[in-house]
Each structure stands twice: as C-alpha cells, then as structure tokens.
Amino acid sequence: TAGITQAPTSQILAAGRSMTLRCTQDMRHNAMYWYRQDLGLGLRLIHYSNTAGTTGKGEVPDGYSVSRANTDDFPLTLASAVPSQTSVYFCASAPQGTSVPDTQYFGPGTRLTVL
C-alpha cells in the first residue's frame, strides 16, 4: 500500500518562480494537510482540507495556495517563491479530520530550497 506520496523529493527553485508540490493518498481519507518544518520550530500548518471541495487556512498560509478537487490529491502551489519558503514540506492525511481526535499519517516530505 502506497499510503501518501509526495513529489518531488527535493527541489531547488529560483526566487520568483512558481512551483506546485504534489501530494496523493490512496487511503480514502477525508482530511488532508500541508505542513512546513523548519529547524527549531514545530510543524506549522499551512493549509488544510477537511473533505474534497473544501479548504482552509492554517497558521502560515501566506504565499501558498491549495486545491482539493478530489479525495486523493491535495497540491500545494507557491505562486512566487521567496527564500523564506525554504523548508521541508510534509503532506498528511487523516481518516475523518473534523470534530474528532484523528491520527494523521504523513508523506515522506519534499525538501525545497529557494535561492
């Protein structure tokens, strides 16, 4: 079982360029999440989706956008990358996601460097 996959594994991006990080899950989970993880800081939520067709902003949404056209896919787009967006990005999913304590399952991450 693949679980959650992310692509690319790593990327070096020039500042000002756009990029989409891909995330796909095959567990039919309702909820999906995008986090960034920086040294010395906890995982910070960028955007989330409780079910297909809906999205919401997390703690650090500026400079990022998401869409949830179907249950399986949750792409994260950086419209115009800046060096402060250099980070490791994790996608996660959870079976239900709303109004219940729910274990989140993480993808392998994308390491993004913006120069």
Added chain:
Amino acid sequence: GQNIDQPTEMTATEGAIVQINCTYQTSGFNGLFWYQQHAGEAPTFLSYNVLDGLEEKGRFSSFLSRSKGYSYLLLKELQMKDSASYLCAVISADYQLIWGAGTKLIIKP
C-alpha cells in the same frame, strides 16, 4: 496563546530508560499525540492519550495529567534505532493540532 514545551535535546545510553516531558497551554484539550521522527523521514504515530494515566505499548509508554497540562513519553531498554526526534502534539478545543518543536534523542552505546 497556545504553547507546547519540550526539551530541545536529550542524551541517553543504550539499554537505559529515558523520559521525555511535554507541557502545554492550549485553548481546550481533546487529546495528546506523540510522534517519532527519524532524521530525514516523516513523523510516525506512537501514542494517543485523552484520559489521565499511563498507556503502555511495548517498550514505549505515555503518561498524561490534564490538570497539570503535562505529558511524558517513557522509553525503556533503549536501542540505537530509538535515536530520533519525538514530537508532542495537542488537539485543541477546535480540533486543531498544535505541535511542539520536538525533542532530539541521542542514544550512545
């Protein structure tokens, strides 16, 4: 504000026992998770506590005191493969997951 505190780094010896503490101040509480994260890898689920007391799962145990806003993860019979970061996360009143910065555990032979 919402805050979760964990020690940044701990060192322990192979075969020994280590306790990793987590204190939290959040708007409401709906449970607490512990995750393990090896370097360069994704976090993986270890335990979930919502009631006070100790939950034991093999070599790992997790304790919760809601009145004190406190949890710990206890690792027994440490193995070299336990070298990793351990992340504490609290589910707040609106079911958002608030993450601590993690504790890096170094195991020495």
